Amino acid sequence: MSYAYLFKYIIIGDTGVGKSCLLLQFTDKRFQPVHDLTIGVEFGARMITIDGKQIKLQIWDTAGQEAFRSITRSYYRGAAGALLVYDITRRETFNHLTTWLEDARQHSNSNMVIMLIGNKSDLDSRREVKKEEGEAFAREHGLVFMETSARTAANVEEAFINTAKEIYEKIQEGVFDINNEANGIKIGQQHSPTNPSLPGAGNQAGSASSGCC
Amino acid sequence: MSNMFSITNIKNRFISVIAPDIPPLPSSHSHQLHRGNISGAPSNYQLRMAHQQKKPDKFAYARPPFLQLLTIDELRASADHNVRPIIVPRDITLLPWGTGYAECVNSGKSEWNEDQAAFARQVLSDPTHSHPDLPYTYYGIFDGHAGYGAALAASHQFHHILHEKLVDCLELLLPRDEDAANSKQDSSFPHPSHFQRRVSKDELIIGALESAFFNMDALIAQDRDRYRDAGGCTACVALFINGKLFVANAGDSRAVLSQRKSKCIEKNNATTGAITNADNGTGAQEVFAVPFSFDHTPETERLRLLTVARLKPHLMEKQYAAMEYAKRPHMKDLGQRILCRQGTMKGWTYKTLTRDDLRMPVVTGEGKRSRLLGTLGVTRGFGDHDLLAINTGTQIKPFLTPHPEVVIRDLSKIVSIPDENNEDGDYGILVMATDGLWDVSENDAVARTVFQTLDKYPTEKHRYTMVAQELVARARGKINDSGHWRLADSKAAATVDDISVIVIPVYQYYKEHVEWEKRCAQVLQERRAKVTQSATEACEDESLLVNGVTKAQVEVEHDDAEEEEEVVVEVNRQQAQATVELEEDASQKAESSGQTDPLSAHQSAEKDVKDLIEHELSAAISALDATESSEDDKKEAKESSVTTPEKTYKAQQPQQQQQHQHHRNRNRKDKR
Numbered sequence: 001m002s003y004a005y006l007f008k009y010i011i012i013g014d015t016g017v018g019k020s021c022l023l024l025q026f027t028d029k030r031f032q033p034v035h036d037l038t039i040g041v042e043f044g045a046r047m048i049t050i051d052g053k054q055i056k057l058q059i060w061d062t063a064g065q066e067a068f069r070s071i072t073r074s075y076y077r078g079a080a081g082a083l084l085v086y087d088i089t090r091r092e093t094f095n096h097l098t099t100w101l102e103d104a105r106q107h108s109n110s111n112m113v114i115m116l117i118g119n120k121s122d123l124d125s126r127r128e129v130k131k132e133e134g135e136a137f138a139r140e141h142g143l144v145f146m147e148t149s150a151r152t153a154a155n156v157e158e159a160f161i162n163t164a165k166e167i168y169e170k171i172q173e174g175v176f177d178i179n180n181e182a183n184g185i186k187i188g189q190q191h192s193p194t195n196p197s198l199p200g201a202g203n204q205a206g207s208a209s210s211g212c213c
Numbered sequence: 214m215s216n217m218f219s220i221t222n223i224k225n226r227f228i229s230v231i232a233p234d235i236p237p238l239p240s241s242h243s244h245q246l247h248r249g250n251i252s253g254a255p256s257n258y259q260l261r262m263a264h265q266q267k268k269p270d271k272f273a274y275a276r277p278p279f280l281q282l283l284t285i286d287e288l289r290a291s292a293d294h295n296v297r298p299i300i301v302p303r304d305i306t307l308l309p310w311g312t313g314y315a316e317c318v319n320s321g322k323s324e325w326n327e328d329q330a331a332f333a334r335q336v337l338s339d340p341t342h343s344h345p346d347l348p349y350t351y352y353g354i355f356d357g358h359a360g361y362g363a364a365l366a367a368s369h370q371f372h373h374i375l376h377e378k379l380v381d382c383l384e385l386l387l388p389r390d391e392d393a394a395n396s397k398q399d400s401s402f403p404h405p406s407h408f409q410r411r412v413s414k415d416e417l418i419i420g421a422l423e424s425a426f427f428n429m430d431a432l433i434a435q436d437r438d439r440y441r442d443a444g445g446c447t448a449c450v451a452l453f454i455n456g457k458l459f460v461a462n463a464g465d466s467r468a469v470l471s472q473r474k475s476k477c478i479e480k481n482n483a484t485t486g487a488i489t490n491a492d493n494g495t496g497a498q499e500v501f502a503v504p505f506s507f508d509h510t511p512e513t514e515r516l517r518l519l520t521v522a523r524l525k526p527h528l529m530e531k532q533y534a535a536m537e538y539a540k541r542p543h544m545k546d547l548g549q550r551i552l553c554r555q556g557t558m559k560g561w562t563y564k565t566l567t568r569d570d571l572r573m574p575v576v577t578g579e580g581k582r583s584r585l586l587g588t589l590g591v592t593r594g595f596g597d598h599d600l601l602a603i604n605t606g607t608q609i610k611p612f613l614t615p616h617p618e619v620v621i622r623d624l625s626k627i628v629s630i631p632d633e634n635n636e637d638g639d640y641g642i643l644v645m646a647t648d649g650l651w652d653v654s655e656n657d658a659v660a661r662t663v664f665q666t667l668d669k670y671p672t673e674k675h676r677y678t679m680v681a682q683e684l685v686a687r688a689r690g691k692i693n694d695s696g697h698w699r700l701a702d703s704k705a706a707a708t709v710d711d712i713s714v715i716v717i718p719v720y721q722y723y724k725e726h727v728e729w730e731k732r733c734a735q736v737l738q739e740r741r742a743k744v745t746q747s748a749t750e751a752c753e754d755e756s757l758l759v760n761g762v763t764k765a766q767v768e769v770e771h772d773d774a775e776e777e778e779e780v781v782v783e784v785n786r787q788q789a790q791a792t793v794e795l796e797e798d799a800s801q802k803a804e805s806s807g808q809t810d811p812l813s814a815h816q817s818a819e820k821d822v823k824d825l826i827e828h829e830l831s832a833a834i835s836a837l838d839a840t841e842s843s844e845d846d847k848k849e850a851k852e853s854s855v856t857t858p859e860k861t862y863k864a865q866q867p868q869q870q871q872q873h874q875h876h877r878n879r880n881r882k883d884k885r
């Protein structure tokens with residue numbers, strides 16, 4: 001399927017906050033109750049529609065464990081959006097947000113859209129972080145904020161799609177240099193018939209290439 | 214493979230690739246050497262490329278199955294050249310023994326990661342059910358160049374070929390009780406007048422590996438008619454069977470065993486204050502790397518290549534000189550004397566420069582930059598059947614060989630004291646990786662990283678994966694603001710090539726093997742008990758076998774196995790050259806499948822060279838056989854049964870099994 005744009009996302013946050021579950025809920029509409037520790041990085045993809053345009057999201061789900069931090073840092077490069085996730089039932093995951101944010105700001109391009117996510121909203125009885133605290137943190141640091149549940153799927157679609165909307169608006173405003181792939185945005189073929197020389201344009205790059213095989 | 218071609222060279226290569234509409238190269242006896250019609254016709258070239266495009270891939274491009282990158286989206290994300298993500302198996306239980314794996318794509322020299330990796334766990338079972346099954350595990354790593362086809366084919370098919378080869382000699386490999394063995398031996402001597410040689414199980418397994426390498430290469434040759442040009446690949450294979458580790462390698466991927474001596478001694482004489490220091494120090498000091506393969510590059514194989522060139526000068530089509538010069542000769546030097554050496558010469562001699570000396574030498578450059586016919590940086594492996602030299606269009610394949618060198622480690626001879634908890638150090642961690650790792654990492658540095666990382670994650674199930682990931686991360690480095698990849702600890706350039714690393718905890722295999730031996734011993738005993746109805750000494754054996762890693766066990770095993778270890782089979786001189794025949798067989802098949810194929814000329818040329826070399830080799834081998842025959846084997850078997858209280862470090866050195874003359878003479882330099 002062809003797309004107008006491809007946006008690259010990265011999901012970050014402490015281990016166990018539900019990053020992989022959010023991705024799975026968004027791409028497969030399923031919930032995984034046991035914690036499958038992510039080692040390294042995993043990928044997901046899904047097509048969405050914004051403003052009548054097909055937009056493909058390529059999502060990088062990273063490992064939250066401290067041991068992977070230095071490798072994760074190299075994945076901010078070329079991301080147009082980031083979901084920064086904490087667990088509303090574990091305050092320490094909220095406390096670590098500043099560190100994550102520093103990391104993200106330092107290693108990403110300055111236009112990257114960051115969405116703050118308080119996950120596991122279905123576990124209201126065990127809540128340790130108030131919704132207002134999340135909102136305040138987001139306001140203070142210029143982030144978009146949402147509470148989600150990867151289990152009930154509440155707000156999961158919205159979190160991914162609203163981030164894409166922000167990116168799309170920035171493109172319309174001319175903030176992103178969309179010809180620079182390092183910004184995490186690729187233009188699909190349907191959008192730019194005038195610019196066929198773009199690397200990796202379109203979906204059929206594999207069959208069109210003769211150089212590597 | 215960074216050492217194969219520069220980007221422009223790759224393009225050149227595609228222009229010079231020969232295709233079926235080009236007239237065949239002159240036969241080996243023709244003196245009318247010409248270049249082949251390569252540069253002249255661009256329309257021809259386009260036709261050929263169109264022809265190539267029409268042929269399908271034999272295997273759809275994919276990453277190793279255990280990575281579970283199943284969708285094109287995942288494949289595409291994993292091949293992001295700007296970020297070069299480090300991919301590890303998401304389910305580490307897919308690989309046996311907690312084996313670690315990590316990979317990362319190149320920085321843009323080819324669209325896809327052209328490395329491949331594979332593993333297989335199999336059982337050799339006796340169709341008559343009179344012997345216990347023999348399990349084995351195989352790992353392979355293949356570094357592709359000029360396309361992903363060859364490496365992909367090898368990762369899909371090599372283990373099937375290997376399995377066939379092992380099944381071929383199944384009855385000689387299977388464990389058996391002595392009665393059965395004796396009757397077998399008798400029946401294998403119908404004609405005592407023939408040449409007879411003692412062939413060990415090790416030699417059978419080496420032979421299986423070697424012939425599997427040749428067959429894999431022949432298979433890729435056969436597929437050229439039907440499928441898209443596969444390019445070529447190196448092959449590094451580890452086979453765990455019968456309590457031993459066999460590493461077979463062709464090309465410049467590398468297997469290195471990382472080992473660590475036990476820390477016990479240091480702890481005894483360290484004061485309380487010094488313990489931390491000592492520990493920090495020993496971590497680095499006591500770790501060492503043992504190479505389990507040898508790189509095959511134009512530089513390391515100079516002698517073999519020059520021998521081929523000397524024996525078959527027509528292969529060079531008057532374009533190359535089978536000479537080495539102390540300095541590059543120039544036109545202005547004509548008529549002057551210059552120091553040079555020819556063929557297999559070790560020393561240097563003067564000759565007067567003639568026009569012929571201005572040709573390009575067969576081997577140019579040094580180290581990682583050495584090139585065969587100015588084109589290729591690796592001299593053994595699979596594929597490259599259609600590869601032509603840059604600028605001259607000379608066939609390169611006759612200079613290449615799929616022949617692997619095999620290194621063995623007998624794990625039953627290793628002693629590890631259970632209290633020291635140093636099994637990973639004593640048995641070693643086998644790191645198999647493509648040159649993407651080794652180009653920027655010394656063997657010893659890799660060994661240090663292995664144990665540092667293991668120390669950091671002492672209990673994690675995925676600790677060997679962490680090692681693999683760490684090794685790849687270090688070799689890949691970080692990208693700087695101007696878009697160059699740099700090592701973290703210095704400003705030196707990091708690898709821009711594909712990187713793949715397998716990290717195998719050898720002890721985990723051995724543990725599994727000891728369990729299997731126990732079960733085997735039980736089965737055999739039960740069988741014996743049934744026959745003789747006396748199980749008097751059974752208890753003793755049993756108790757000694759319980760602790761798998763103690764010396765007592767090793768001793769018992771070897772007393773027991775001494776008889777079995779050598780299997781007498783009947784071999785005549787022709788059979789000793791089985792691999793040659795195999796290869797001829799394959800090329801004959803390829804020829805008969807397409808008589809008009811222009812490559813048949815090349816193949817017969819290749820065959821001629823191989824014949825010549827193999828004749829020389831077989832002469833050398835029989836000379837060696839005369840002196841180092843079965844006496845050696847016996848001595849070794851005896852040695853292994855002697856109980857030594859100290860660790861047998863000698864046994865930890867790899868045992869170089871290839872004894873071919875040119876291998877022994879060859880200069881094995883560790884490349885930087």
Ligand SMILES: Nc1nc2c(ncn2[C@@H]2O[C@H](COP(=O)(O)OP(=O)(O)OP(=O)(O)O)[C@@H](O)[C@H]2O)c(=O)[nH]1
Nearest residue numbers: 015016017018019020021033035038064120150151
């Ligand atoms: N009740 C509830 N549980 C959740 C939710 N999201 C995730 N979990 C659970 O939290 C645990 C961790 O989820 P993961 O998605 O694997 O966590 P992660 O952030 O990917 O962790 P790392 O991969 O280690 O970085 C799992 O047991 C999930 O079932 C949620 O919205 N509600």
Ligand SMILES: [Mg+2]
Nearest residue numbers: 019020037038
């Ligand atoms: Mg996860």
